[in-house]
Amino acid sequence: MNKVGGIFLFGGSGFIGTRLADRLDSKCHHFLIIDKSRSIKYPGKTFIADVRNALQVHAEVFPNSVIVNLAAEHRDDVSPKVLYDQTNVQGAMNVCDLARSKGVNKIIFTSSVAVYGFALLGTDESGAIAPFNAYGRTKWEAEQVYKKWQAEDPHKRTLVIIRPTVVFGERNRGNVFNLLRQIASGKFIMIGDGLNRKSMAYVENVAAFLEYSLDFKPGVHIYNYIDKPDFTMNALVKHVNKLLGMSSDIKFRLPFSVGLLIGSCFDLVAKIIGKKFPISTIRVKKFCANSVYESAVESTGFIPPVTLMDAIEKTVRFEFIEDHKIEQVFYSE
Template identity: 65%
Template structure:
């Protein structure tokens, strides 16, 4: 039985749905309850060793999705406590419970503002505490695997920005602005973005549970990569809007506006939808390559179909009283 740590969230719920359809047993370990799978949850915080120990059975494969991930987490020490400290606690229990497989969802944020086409061998250069602590957690899990390399399997998955139905992250916020007709393009829109659909990531996590002993590191991207102009045009077409993009805000102006919002957030203590780092990330290239093809894995949902499914679910169809998942 696989244990999905942090499984009450967006990716964990999708993975649980896949495992249910495949009639595979699993448990969810999370500090928050799961609306979708309440009967599978054991409440525990990755920062509290004893609670984790009681929740994880002998020999259970561990899938670690638990993380502090937002740009505005305070205090900053939470990144280390949850992402790194949580990894240490899981490895401690993995040693005690004879766990032989750990799947860890890291992030492409470990590369920072990476060159176009960065693959798994790319330079590690995180620009924030999220990326830094995710990479440090990778090293914790690698140390665990190296203690018994012939029998232990470690899979590290570094997804790019994740989207899908019921998610309230950065991609949803972009789609909502376009749907509302209030979207303003910042910059020229020629920068390209890699994205990942939640169903495809969940499918790869399930697939990776069969990997042999060793360390397996993969970026996760759904191809092809869109330019921002192409992405916005596609969304407008699906929504039945004219595809052309109207007013564009120069990057320098947009970044200055973001800095202004940073100041307001610092004074008021409020989390705001606009910030300088979000403007910078919006206008940056974020294009990655992956070696996943070599594993034989085929994503179940093509990217264009995934985007259309998400837009129709969120802005055309009605889905009342469904759980929502908030992320970056």
């Protein structure tokens, strides 16, 4: 790490952070991963620390550096719920305090489209803020913390806020992987009519845009991140079936009301026995909801390195056709 400059990746051991580190490493950028757990791929470039106590890395950070904050509590079922506030909001305060004390004038923050809640179709960066859960609420509150920091010296400080939709890709064990695994098993059950559309984001493209934003000038830059086109659930399932050499027909369907009832039953059992299940009311609602966003990313001149169709094929091949059993995986929503 140079004494002046460098890129500090809070939460850099995770899914997006590792992809971003790959890109930075390939171009010989000086970077340090700051995380609660050591990066498996970059152990020698990891400093063990928690964003809830960002000043632990005070001596490691130098003026003219860039802070990228990827650290977050993001699952639907985090307990106790105060962890959302401690990590997402207090963590933002801690990062800003660190930036102030070390003369850092550029912060890149990964927020989420969850700040919009169950958004109207085509919601862009000017959309109404209406989070429906603690994750979305605390991401929005964190954005306000960073905006306050930038406003203290607006002609020198750069703030980039990136709100990705659901991020998928090779090695991720989140909701998209669970969907793909169900389809690959041949036992997939469609809840609802399958006409709802979903915006998605490929991890390599998100990492590439984070890297691209390193060059943004002073000011506040807020972007949704989505890879187009948006698929209906029916079209996505049929496309994956085709990639796997299976019939494109969707064999099993349940009405939304029945799916919601099943989710409620799992919620009740989970509350009684204290065990978490992959099925819940909120997950059924999220699965059946439209989740379509628009973005001003194109106006920056950024071109995603991978098309969405290719990204889905790469992910399906990696996870269900090729053999990558010894590869590191990342668990998220």
